[in-house]
Amino acid sequence: MNVLILGGNGMLGPWVVKALGDRHRLRITDIGEPPATTHEWRQIDVSSLDDVVDAAEGMDAIVNLSVLRPHRRVAFDVNTRGNYNMMVAAVTHGIQRVINTGPHFQLAGPGYQDWDFDLNPDMPPQPGTRLYAHTKALGQEIDRVFTTRHDIYLQTLLFYHLYDPGDVTHGPGGGGRESVGNDLVPYSIAWPDAGEAIRCAVELPLERLPGRAETYMVFTDMPHGKFSNRKARQQLGWQPRYHLEQLWNK
Amino acid sequence: MRLLLTSATSDLGASLVRLLGSDHDLTLTDLPAHAEGNAGVTGCELGDDEATDRLVDGIDAIVHIGYGGHFAGPSDLLDMHTRCTYNLLFAAREAGVPRFVNLSTLRLLADYPPHLTVTENWRPLPEVEPLILGAHLCEFVCREFGREGGIKIANLRLGFPLVKGDTGAATASGESAALAEDDLRVAINAALVADLAAGAESAQSPAPLSFRTIHVQSPIPEPRFLLNGAASVLGLWERQGSAR
Numbered sequence: 001m002n003v004l005i006l007g008g009n010g011m012l013g014p015w016v017v018k019a020l021g022d023r024h025r026l027r028i029t030d031i032g033e034p035p036a037t038t039h040e041w042r043q044i045d046v047s048s049l050d051d052v053v054d055a056a057e058g059m060d061a062i063v064n065l066s067v068l069r070p071h072r073r074v075a076f077d078v079n080t081r082g083n084y085n086m087m088v089a090a091v092t093h094g095i096q097r098v099i100n101t102g103p104h105f106q107l108a109g110p111g112y113q114d115w116d117f118d119l120n121p122d123m124p125p126q127p128g129t130r131l132y133a134h135t136k137a138l139g140q141e142i143d144r145v146f147t148t149r150h151d152i153y154l155q156t157l158l159f160y161h162l163y164d165p166g167d168v169t170h171g172p173g174g175g176g177r178e179s180v181g182n183d184l185v186p187y188s189i190a191w192p193d194a195g196e197a198i199r200c201a202v203e204l205p206l207e208r209l210p211g212r213a214e215t216y217m218v219f220t221d222m223p224h225g226k227f228s229n230r231k232a233r234q235q236l237g238w239q240p241r242y243h244l245e246q247l248w249n250k
Numbered sequence: 251m252r253l254l255l256t257s258a259t260s261d262l263g264a265s266l267v268r269l270l271g272s273d274h275d276l277t278l279t280d281l282p283a284h285a286e287g288n289a290g291v292t293g294c295e296l297g298d299d300e301a302t303d304r305l306v307d308g309i310d311a312i313v314h315i316g317y318g319g320h321f322a323g324p325s326d327l328l329d330m331h332t333r334c335t336y337n338l339l340f341a342a343r344e345a346g347v348p349r350f351v352n353l354s355t356l357r358l359l360a361d362y363p364p365h366l367t368v369t370e371n372w373r374p375l376p377e378v379e380p381l382i383l384g385a386h387l388c389e390f391v392c393r394e395f396g397r398e399g400g401i402k403i404a405n406l407r408l409g410f411p412l413v414k415g416d417t418g419a420a421t422a423s424g425e426s427a428a429l430a431e432d433d434l435r436v437a438i439n440a441a442l443v444a445d446l447a448a449g450a451e452s453a454q455s456p457a458p459l460s461f462r463t464i465h466v467q468s469p470i471p472e473p474r475f476l477l478n479g480a481a482s483v484l485g486l487w488e489r490q491g492s493a494r
C-alpha cells in the first residue's frame with residue numbers, strides 16, 4: 001500500500017514508520033526538517049490545502065500524526081483545519097482509508113474522566129474547551145462529517161501516556177512522577193505497541209469495519225477498568241506486547 | 251442591553267443592526283477587512299489577544315453570527331467559525347459576559363424529509379460544504395463552552411430564507427422554513443433573557459443547563475420545523491407552528 005504520513009517527524013512518527021516500513025511504500029511528511037530515512041520524504045504544512053492535496057496524490061491511505069499543542073492560532077491551523085485539508089485530499093484522490101490520531105481526552109474529556117469507569121471509544125465526544133482537546137475534537141468531527149458524505153473509512157486511534165518499554169521510569173511523567181509502584185495514568189502504552197496499532201489500522205480489510213467512522217482507545221491491558229481497550233483488541237486485531245506491570249504492581 | 255454584534259457588516263449583520271438597534275445599545279464589530287470604511291464598526295481579528303478582551307469589556311450579551319455572515323474561502327470560513335468563535339467565547343467567559351446568542355441555521359437539518367417531526371432532539375446532518383460545515387463546527391465550539399458553564403449560550407438555528415416583514419410575509423413567501431425578520435427580532439430578544447434550562451431534564455438541578463439549541467422559524471401554517479423549543483424555552487408561538 002502507498003501510505004502518506006502527516007506529521008511523521010514527531011515522537012510517534014518513527015514508531016509508525018518502523019511498524020509499516022518493510023511492508024508498505026511510505027511518503028513521510030512534516031513541517032520540520034528531513035529526518036534520516038530511506039523512505040520518500042516531503043516537507044509540507046498540513047494547514048496548507050494545496051500542500052496536503054499534492055502530497056496525497058497516488059496514495060492508498062493517509063495516516064495523520066500531525067499535532068500542535070500550545071499556540072492558539074497554530075493549534076486550530078494544524079489540529080482542526082489540517083483535518084479538513086486531509087479529508088479534501090482524500091476526496092480529491094479517491095483515497096478510502098484515513099487514519100487519524102489524537103489524545104484520549106478529545107473524546108473522554110473531564111466530564112467523563114472525573115466521574116466514570118469503562119469509558120469506551122463509542123461515547124459521544126466531550127472534549128471541553130482545553131485547547132489541545134478542543135481543536136483535536138473539531139478535527140475529528142470534520143473527519144466524521146466527511147465520512148457521512150463520501151466513501152471514506154476513517155479509523156481514529158486515541159492515545160495518552162506513552163512509555164519506552166525498556167525503561168518505564170522515563171515515562172511521560174518525566175523524572176519519575178509516575179514512578180514504579182506508584183500507579184500510573186490508567187491509559188498508557190509502550191511506543192512500539194502504539195506503532196503496531198497503526199499498522200493494524202492500515203492493514204485491516206475495510207469490509208471488516210462496521211461503520212465508516214470507527215474510533216479505538218489504544219492502551220495496554222491494565223487492571224484499572226477506567227477505560228476499555230476491548231474494541232482495539234477485537235476490531236483492530238491488535239495485541240499489546242508490553243503491559244507496564246511494573247507501574248501497577250507495588 | 252449592551253450588545254456586541256459580530257460580522258456586523260454582512261447582510262445578516264446589517265439586518266440585525268436594523269432589527270435590534272432600537273431595543274439595545276449595539277457595539278458592532280467585524281474583521282478589519284470588512285470593518286474598514288464602515289463608520290461605527292470596530293475592526294477586530296477576534297484573535298487570542300487584548301483587542302478581543304477590549305471588545306467584550308462591559309458587554310451584557312454577544313450576538314454571534316455562526317452562519318450566513320460573510321462568504322469566504324473554506325479556510326477563512328472554518329477559521330472564523332472555529333478559532334475566532336473559540337477566542338470570542340474564551341474572552342467573554344473571562345470577562346464575565348453572562349450571555350451569548352449564536353445564530354446558526356436550520357439548514358443543518360435540511361436533509362431530513364419534510365414529513366418528519368424534526369425538533370431540537372434530532373441529530374444535525376451537516377454537509378462538507380464549508381458554509382454548512384462551519385455552522386456545525388461553530389455549534390460544536392459553543393456546546394463545549396456551554397458544557398463547562400460560566401456563560402449561558404443560546405444556539406438559535408434560524409429558518410431560511412430570511413424575509414422582510416412579519417409572519418404573514420413568511421407565509422406569503424411560500425417557503426416552508428421561512429423566517430420573518432420580525433420573528434427573528436422577537437426570538438433574539440427572548441433568547442437574551444430566557445431561562446435556558448426551562449423544560450430541560452436538568453431544570454431542577456443546582457447547576458442547570460447553560461447551553462440550549464432552539465429552532466427558530468416563523469410560526470406559519472404547516473412549518474417545515476416544529477417550534478417546540480421556541481415555545482418551551484423562549485415562551486414564543488405556543489401551539490403555533492405545529493404540523494396541524
Ligand SMILES: NC(=O)c1ccc[n+]([C@@H]2O[C@H](COP(=O)([O-])OP(=O)(O)OC[C@H]3O[C@@H](n4cnc5c(N)ncnc54)[C@H](O)[C@@H]3O)[C@@H](O)[C@H]2O)c1
Nearest residue numbers: 007009010011012030031045046066067101102103159160
Ligand atoms: N506523544 C504523546 O504523548 C501523545 C499522547 C496522546 C496522543 N498523541 C497523539 O499522537 C499523534 C502524534 O503525536 P506525537 O507525540 O508524535 O506529537 P509530536 O508533537 O511529537 O509530533 C507532531 C508532529 O507534527 C508536526 N507538525 C506540526 N505542525 C505541522 C504542520 N503545520 N504541518 C505538518 N506537520 C506539522 C510536528 O513537526 C511534529 O513532528 C498526535 O495525534 C497526538 O495527538 C500523542
